[in-house]
Amino acid sequence: MFNRMQNQIPWWHGRFRGGGYRLTVARQAILNVLGKSDKHLSAEDIYLAVHKVYPAIGLTTVYRTLELLVQMKMVFKFDFGDKRARYELAEGVQGTKHHHHLVCSACGRIINYTDFIDKEIELLNQTEKGLQEKFNFKITNHIIQFYGLCDKCQKNG
Amino acid sequence: MFNRMQNQIPWWHGRFRGGGYRLTVARQAILNVLGKSDKHLSAEDIYLAVHKVYPAIGLTTVYRTLELLVQMKMVFKFDFGDKRARYELAEGVQGTKHHHHLVCSACGRIINYTDFIDKEIELLNQTEKGLQEKFNFKITNHIIQFYGLCDKCQKNG
DNA sequence: ATTGAATATGAAAACCATTATCAATAACGG
């Protein structure tokens, strides 16, 4: 359909081959979009961005690829209360740092924050340990989101 | 369609009348279901429970009522990663205590926990204050969820 | 208790993000 990308071997090459997955054009295109963006993209956002470069890649493949990337733990999937899932490269990948989110209930703006994270993590570890013991529940990850009004929406509200 | 419930004036009477809303049979039935359950019910769960007593009340009304109750801050709406929204009486209402959630990724079980909450709240207040200043973001509420495997699913997994 | 205006409801259709189907295509070891 089109020639393989001319890039040097990308950092994610091994992740795919090691997992027994093929390194396809669609998957690379989707990872490129995610890697270039600092936003929290929906499947359609990603589809449209990919579409500009590879018009033949369909929305179905975007969904399937995102599902795979989430399963491979290369991508986080979020629900911020609008009706669509949102995706973001996982921490560690592309130098992304662990962070939590502020979500504006009015305009949907999403802010990453890394401040206070250290103390939060400390408490989380403590809490996770306690919960693990009390409920014998093996915690694998957590979601922390603050909802409210961003600066603009406070003025306009 | 059917006679008004014979209950004494319920605690939520004032909340409705004060907001300019009518105190209908459907709304009371739905609040009764929520008040009696300690689970995290979906719209359909609530519809089925209501249906046993008032078969004429439709699913649409359940959705509309839940939307209203969330807007009135009498009910919390959650997304636990299954495909449906889940509802729970808000803290303070019916003596409900503020709590966070453990969600089993395998079987979907949801556990409320109130332990560690005090320390969490303390840190949250601190964090919220900091975020408020740094981003001029007015925080109204937060979501904290831990995902993992419950005791049963660890054995069976 | 009756009335009437405004709100709330139910049945059905519409919506829309996500998934399933399936024939065609591309990736890659040999």
Added chain:
DNA sequence: CCGTTATTGATAATGGTTTTCATATTCAAT
């Protein structure tokens, strides 16, 4: 280059939620 098999794209289907609109209910004023 070939053959096997994973992957893809177009399309249809799914399913929770929302919209529509005619009818019923609530409740303040009679």
